[in-house]
Amino acid sequence: MLRLFRQLLERSLSRCLLCGSGDQVHAGICAPCQRDLPIIHHACDQCALPLENISDRTCPQCLQYPPPQSRSRASWNYAYPVAQLIQRFKYRRDFAAGRTLAELTAETIGRQLRAEAPPDLLVPVPLHWRKQLSRGYNQAQLIADILGRHWQIPVDHRTLRKVAHTGSQQQLRRSQRLKNLARSFAASSRVAGLHIGLVDDVITTGATVEAAAQSLLRAGASQVSVYALARTP
Structure with a gap:
């Protein structure tokens, strides 16, 4: 069954997921469509927030309230068509869309890793067991597995747990998200002394990855870097 699933997935990636073209397709996206990605x-x-001024290295929010992670990287703005592909992956079991975005992100961020100290271990942002049971999978774990394979970095999905069910955070302001997420994650002491790469699908306000990063640092991680497919502008 797993072999058949992989064969079907490979076949679905032979044509562009966006326009259906079979020409110049790489990781499920043709070259013209890839150039149009945001x-x-x-x-x-x-925090990976897009900045207009090329001379700026840090956004005003992070200057005033530095987050616990040492750096954050994301490939695209959470906008059309990336937002639609992520939603298909996250809520409609479109694993081809998820694999495409993860593989392209592995290449994009991988180029930056050559100039930075890579993490020792990749850890996906976990779902609470109730949400994972209802959804059937954790999209961040699938992304982390692909990044780890490309970057040759081990992945551990048991190191970090979501111990409090916080419900949907999509419509909440940053302050409300931070309040809801405080102490909602628990990390294993196995992270002690390690540089952890925390993986998620989208950085929205940053509250989720900050809460997860704080948990990893409390457990002894030397530093935390965040990697995501997209960032909301």
Whole structure:
């Protein structure tokens, strides 16, 4: 069954997921469509928020309230068509869309890793067991597995747990998300002394990855870097 699933997935990636073309297709996206993806050209080092001024390295929010992670990287703005592909992956079991975005992100962020100290271990942002049971999978774990394979970095999905069910956070402001997420994650002491790469699908306000990063640092991680497919502008 697993072999058949992989064969079907490979077949679905032979044509462009966006326009259906079979020409110049790489990781499920043709070259013209890939050029149209809303890539982030310049962003805040600490939270990955897109910045207009090329000379700025940090956004005003991070200057005033530095997040616990040492850096954050995301490939695209959360906008058309990336937002639609992520939603298909996250809520409609479109694993081809998820694999495409993860593989392209592995290449995009992988180029930056050559100039940075890579993490020792990749850890996906976990779902609470109730949400994972209802959804059937954790999209961040699937992304982390692909990044780990490309970057040759081990992945551990048991190191970090979601211990409190916080419900949907999509409509909440940053302050409300931070309040809801405080102490909602628990990390294993196995992270002690390690540089952890925390993986998620989208950085929205940053509250989720900050809460998860704080948990990893409390457990002894030397530093935390965040990697995501997309960032909301």
